[in-house]
Amino acid sequence: MQVSCTALLNYYLANKLKLTGIYMVIKYKAFENLYQDSVSLMQISARLNKIVGVDEASVVMGTEANLSRMADAGFGDNIVAKPNDLVIAVKGEEEACNTAIEQAQQALTAKPDEGSGGASFSPPLTSFALGLEQHADANLALISVPGEYAAAEAIKALNLGLNVMMFSDNVSLADELQIKQLAQKKALMVMGPDCGTAIINGIPLGFANVVRRGAIGVVAASGTGLQEATCRIHQLGGGVSQAMGTGGHDLHQDIGGISMLQGLLALAEDDATKVIVLISKPPAAAIAERILATAAQVDKPVVVHFLGQADSQATATGVYFAHSLAHSAEVAVAVLRNQALPNAQFILSAQVQEQVTTLKTQLTPTQRYIRGVFAGGTFCFEAQIIASQYGLSAFSNTPIQGNHCLEDVWTSQQHTIVDLGDDDFTQGRPHPMIDPSLRNQRMLQDARDASTAVILFDVVLGYGASEEPLAELLDTLDQIRNEQVSMPALIAHVCGTDLDPQARDVIRQALEDAGVIIADSNADAAHLAAYFVSQLG
Amino acid sequence: MMIALTKGYLCPSQPFNGKVHSVFRRAINITTDLTSEPWVSLLGQALPATPTAFQCDFGxxxxxxxxxxxxxxxxxxxGVIRLPAAALVVNTSAAKDWPQTEPIMLLNQALIQRNFGLAEAGLSQHCVAPQQQRIRSAHEYIQHLGLTTPMCLASAPEWLTNNIGYGKGLTPSGDDFLLGVLAVLSSVYEIYPKAADIFQRIALQVQQQLGKTTDISAHYLSLALSRHFSQPVQWLVYYLLTTQDESTIAIAMAKNLSIGASSGADTIAGILYCITQLLLS
Incomplete structure (x- = not known):
């Protein structure tokens, strides 16, 4: 780079201003015929303006109009430059101005490989274009802005050739369709809107768990569904190649399962993926049919679990139907290892059977109902499905078909299974995975209800989830124990892995010590709760 | 050897000798010895296609x-461009032309009014003033840039050329703004005599003042005087004046807003200013 300094004037204001004992000076430097892109100029300007002691910095091309403007802004009228010269001018304390000029010169003359080295220059990234300037190899944009702005941001990202993960929710179906169709045209993937979980190339994004890498790829239209499946794969000794969320509306009739199909086909082409798992809440019938038809054509085994739509056995086309979130992981691991498919039937161990018998004797005749308190929306959904298999009709804020809406979401009635992560409960509050206070309060409230026989709950670990999930929970359990003569049974499931920051084993042990029966999966916990209640007569 | 993926409709196909004028992370500007095509650029794919640029994958x-x-x-x-010192070779023979807009034959004021609203909302959403106060209109954005504009474009269009060379960036904001104005005038040049008159009056002044700005900006202004504009600018103006589809506007806006640090927004401000003055007043 030919940078010649045509003028380096330490131009002190004609009458050095003495303000509160500090001399204000103006310094500038003009770089002849130096061209920098606008983004770089903006970054340098932002950096210089942050230096303590710099009152104002200007980084512009030396056009007549700009020199005139700088004079008006108090930079003096002695700056000499031509239109193709880059002018750096600073006002402020002398030492700060010297530093600023020096830093600007370094930034402008640094070789590209020096730019990312020791210099502390890290300008804020305020657009995808800026991000790409600094990380040209980036190929995924994570969008987490209020829903009304999310669609525009997604379109910007796609137009820059980026795949998109939209954490944002409250995006209309029309916008979601437009975004996904644009992505389809560009052969890019959109995860979301309302996609809270993904594991891409081993990196957990959003609410996600730390799992080992392996040969099972997951595509899920369910955040906690994806977490449960990936954690269970890890617990069984397997590993995950990629885990992609699609957002809960992807399998809606209007969206057509665009992202799930893209994810399925991407995993089909991925050499590292040997078995594919697809998970969703009940999809539109036509969409389910389309996805299953595509899955049947994929040259790899595909395990499918559409909650509430479990079909029977493995099919000849290489599509296997699982019966629960955890079961989908168990089937995938078995298929990968060429083992017999695991039975989906719930098996009560002798130890738990004994616990159940003991707990039954401690209840009063009025204690008859399940009170499910969930942070994970899909866990709430799955628990309702399993309870219904025991003939238990429940109330919920998110009822499955055949169940009923709660008259008041804040008060349980008969069998009640609530999703505390739903909008009903999160307006103005953090999600219960982040702050479990609301879950703990609801547990206490239900324990005080003389008709509660079982409190069923989940504890979700991983990145994004509460770092101290036990802190208040153990206090709540103590309080329940101290208040209640006939304490309801406490049954829980901990969704996480031993590699998660919160350490699943430690959490499980602490809860067991506090008298909670811990199941291996959400499905097992729900089976156990439903079985327990069905035994009460 | 790299393959150029697209080429602008003013790119040279005949042999030339030249030298590098300026170089950026993902772009090289070249001055040539051709009188008909004195300037050619090699641009990365993420940068907007222009009439005088080849787009390449520099990854x-x-x-x-x-x-x-x-x-x-x-x-x-x-058809092969060589930079021997850098051992950089670009084969342009397979590059595809990027699509240009059709001439506009009819104007629907109600449609333009609606599309103007969409674009102005998009600009407002994109731009935040230094004090973190949201810019609410194109007019506020122009004020924020410190540009001077005549109350009535038709009566004193030359006034706009006072902005040449004014503002931040390699292509100063005033120049980008002027490009937006010229793009609108150019798009309705054939069907709206008043636009043609304003265009010619501005062009006369701009031609005399190209020396007041940077070479690169002067190049784009020169192209504009010949009614040539970059692909995103061409298509945004076209859509604002013709399309019924809101999402098309949103996508065209997003493409323009992603240009440079603020160049895209500055050009959009010029487009919206000109539409207001010429077609909606």
Whole structure:
């Protein structure tokens, strides 16, 4: 780079201003015929303006109009430059101005490989274009802005050739369709809107768990569904190649399962993926049919679990139907290892059977109902499905078909299974995975209800989830124990892995010590709760 | 050897000798010895296609400023551009032309009014003033840039050329704004005599003042005087004046807003200013 300094004037204001004992000076430097892109100029300007002691910095091309403007802004009228010269001018304390000029010169003359080295220059990234300037190899944009702005941001990202993960929710179906169709045209993937979980190339994004890498790829239209499946794969000794969320509306009739199909086909082409798992809440019938038809054509085994739509056995086309979130992981691991498919039937161990018998004797005749308190929306959904298999009709804020809406979401009635992560409960509050206070309060409230026989709950670990999930929970359990003569049974499931920051084993042990029966999966916990209640007569 | 993916409709196909004028991370500007095509650019794919640019995938080459210097020799023979000092070779023979807009034959004021609203909302959403106060209109954005505009464009269009060379960026904001104005005038030039008159009056002044701005900006202003504009600008103006589809506007806006640090927004401000003055007043 030919940078010649045509003028380096330490131009002190004609009458050095003495303000509160500090001399204000103006310094500038003009770089002849130096061209920098606008983004770089903006970054340098932002950096210089942050230096303590710099009152104002200007980084512009030396056009007549700009020199005139700088004079008006108090930079003096002695700056000499031509239109193709880059002018750096600073006002402020002398030492700060010297530093600023020096830093600007370094930034402008640094070789590209020096730019990312020791210099502390890290300008804020305020657009995808800026991000790409600094990380040209980036190929995924994570969008987490209020829903009304999310669609525009997604379109910007796609137009820059980026795949998109939209954490944002409250995006209309029309916008979601437009975004996904644009992505389809560009052969890019959109995860979301309302996609809270993904594991891409081993990196957990959003609410996600730390799992080992392996040969099972997951595509899920369910955040906690994806977490449960990936954690269970890890617990069984397997590993995950990629885990992609699609957002809960992807399998809606209007969206057509665009992202799930893209994810399925991407995993089909991925050499590292040997078995594919697809998970969703009940999809539109036509969409389910389309996805299953595509899955049947994929040259790899595909395990499918559409909650509430479990079909029977493995099919000849290489599509296997699982019966629960955890079961989908168990089937995938078995298929990968060429083992017999695991039975989906719930098996009560002798130890738990004994616990159940003991707990039954401690209840009063009025204690008859399940009170499910969930942070994970899909866990709430799955628990309702399993309870219904025991003939238990429940109330919920998110009822499955055949169940009923709660008259008041804040008060349980008969069998009640609530999703505390739903909008009903999160307006103005953090999600219960982040702050479990609301879950703990609801547990206490239900324990005080003389008709509660079982409190069923989940504890979700991983990145994004509460770092101290036990802190208040153990206090709540103590309080329940101290208040209640006939304490309801406490049954829980901990969704996480031993590699998660919160350490699943430690959490499980602490809860067991506090008298909670811990199941291996959400499905097992729900089976156990439903079985327990069905035994009460 | 790299393959150029697209080429602008003013790119040279005949042999030339030249030298590198300026180099950026993902772009090289070249001055040639051709009188008909004195300027040609090699741009990364993420940068907007222009009438005088070849778009290439520079991904494997990292930061071009590490490879190429201003003044380096360049030549093209047989459709292949070579920069010997950097061992950079670009084959342009398979590059595709990017699509240009059709001439606009009819204007629907109600439609333009609606599309103007969409674009202005998009601009407002994109721009935040230094004090973190949201810019609510194109007019506020123009004020924020410190540009001077006549109360009535038709009566004193030359006034706009006072902004040449004014503002931040390699292509100063005033120049980008003027490009937006010229793009609208150009798009309705044939069907709206008043636009043609304003265009010619501005052009006369701009021609005399090109020396007041940077070479690169002067190049784009020169192209504009010949009614040539970059692909995103061409299509945004076209859509604002013709399309019924809101999402098309949103996508065209997003493409323009992603240009440079603020160049895209500055050009959009010029487009909206001109639409207001010419077609909605």
């Amino acid at each position: 494997a080459h990292g930061d071009l400023t590490a490879l190429v210097k201003a003044g380096d020799v360049v030549f093209m023979r047989g």
